[in-house]
Amino acid sequence: MAKNITGRPGLYVHIPYCDTKCAYCDFYSITRQDSRAAFIPALIREIHSYGREPYTRNTFDTIYFGGGTPSLLSVEELSRILEALRQTFPLAEDSEITLEANPGTIRPEKLKAFKELGVNRLSMGIQSFDDADLKALGRLHTARQALQSFAEARRAGFDNISLDLIFALPGQTLKRWRDNLKTLLELAPEHVSAYNLIYEPGTLFHRWREEGKLKAAPGTLEEKLYVTTMETLENAGYIMYEVSNYARGERYYSRHNSKYWDHTPYLGFGPSAHSYWPEERWSNIRSARGYNQKAHAGEPTVSFQEQLGTETRMFETVMLGLRTRRGVDLKRFAKHFKNDFGAIFRPQTEKLIREGFARIEDNHFRLTAKGLMICDEIIPHFHHD
Numbered sequence: 001m002a003k004n005i006t007g008r009p010g011l012y013v014h015i016p017y018c019d020t021k022c023a024y025c026d027f028y029s030i031t032r033q034d035s036r037a038a039f040i041p042a043l044i045r046e047i048h049s050y051g052r053e054p055y056t057r058n059t060f061d062t063i064y065f066g067g068g069t070p071s072l073l074s075v076e077e078l079s080r081i082l083e084a085l086r087q088t089f090p091l092a093e094d095s096e097i098t099l100e101a102n103p104g105t106i107r108p109e110k111l112k113a114f115k116e117l118g119v120n121r122l123s124m125g126i127q128s129f130d131d132a133d134l135k136a137l138g139r140l141h142t143a144r145q146a147l148q149s150f151a152e153a154r155r156a157g158f159d160n161i162s163l164d165l166i167f168a169l170p171g172q173t174l175k176r177w178r179d180n181l182k183t184l185l186e187l188a189p190e191h192v193s194a195y196n197l198i199y200e201p202g203t204l205f206h207r208w209r210e211e212g213k214l215k216a217a218p219g220t221l222e223e224k225l226y227v228t229t230m231e232t233l234e235n236a237g238y239i240m241y242e243v244s245n246y247a248r249g250e251r252y253y254s255r256h257n258s259k260y261w262d263h264t265p266y267l268g269f270g271p272s273a274h275s276y277w278p279e280e281r282w283s284n285i286r287s288a289r290g291y292n293q294k295a296h297a298g299e300p301t302v303s304f305q306e307q308l309g310t311e312t313r314m315f316e317t318v319m320l321g322l323r324t325r326r327g328v329d330l331k332r333f334a335k336h337f338k339n340d341f342g343a344i345f346r347p348q349t350e351k352l353i354r355e356g357f358a359r360i361e362d363n364h365f366r367l368t369a370k371g372l373m374i375c376d377e378i379i380p381h382f383h384h385d
Ligand code: SF4
Pocket: 017, 018, 019, 020, 021, 022, 025, 026, 027, 029, 067, 068, 069, 102, 125
């Protein structure tokens, strides 16, 4: 029998198309558009295939269009997808509907039309306000276009905008990053995601680094950039509520992404999209063509599926919780796993508390600012072999 779930689930839609492939990107994204005509009906078929128990028993309260570049969708395409979602799933009145948008791909009329369709949050892939950085990243837009797109989004009435920035780029100095943060604060977005550059295997950046064609920022600089980001944004009134995410107040926390961090279920549609529904996780084929064929044939588009055992779920709860400012909710942990967090992880927690990397507060085990900075090193210690 399907389990009852806690919290309202979310919906994710992956739009894989991009105008160009950025040199650092390891998302499933493609520039060829020839599969696109078949894609929208395939996506709608997949969405409808979930119109059954246990999914439809719940009220969903987020929709997130990620990619790829969802802002390349036409108004008509977005409208058809939203209609399919609304027909299939009960949606809360106040649902958060986010769309990732790249500067240069959104014109004022389109922004207004997206807003009228119900999109109430934009996540803009700015990455940097420095043209040299943007060129190095392989982005198509310029700093000027980024500023212009932001202004246009405001004019279209978007009052919940998130900006993405990337730091520790090759050749980036502390001063250049500070200038980036200064521009960011002048715009005063409601939400900021600031990621440090990762050289993911399979990306051009990874290859260039291996071939010595570019030099990664030294670890000490990376740390300085991270601390500068945290201090600058916190001083400006932002709350760092996850290792890379900041919001101007709790109501601007990304409701959708928070589901990933606290194990609230979500369904993902489109090629490469992931889903989680207790106690199972699955993901779709990472090919638009393959996805279209399967969906049109009425076959499952899933290429990976796993049941999550207690140990895995426990580790993931800790891993995801430790990445957030709030930390691991000890009461919820005890209720969920019928087990005491402190007793299971005593050696790890005592050491971290002693060394100033973590503390227990308000029934939560959380990392301090010092701990959050090295959370990728800390987390594996909670893994049970
Ligand atoms: S626009 Fe985004 S998804 Fe597309 S290639 Fe660049 S980083 Fe990847």
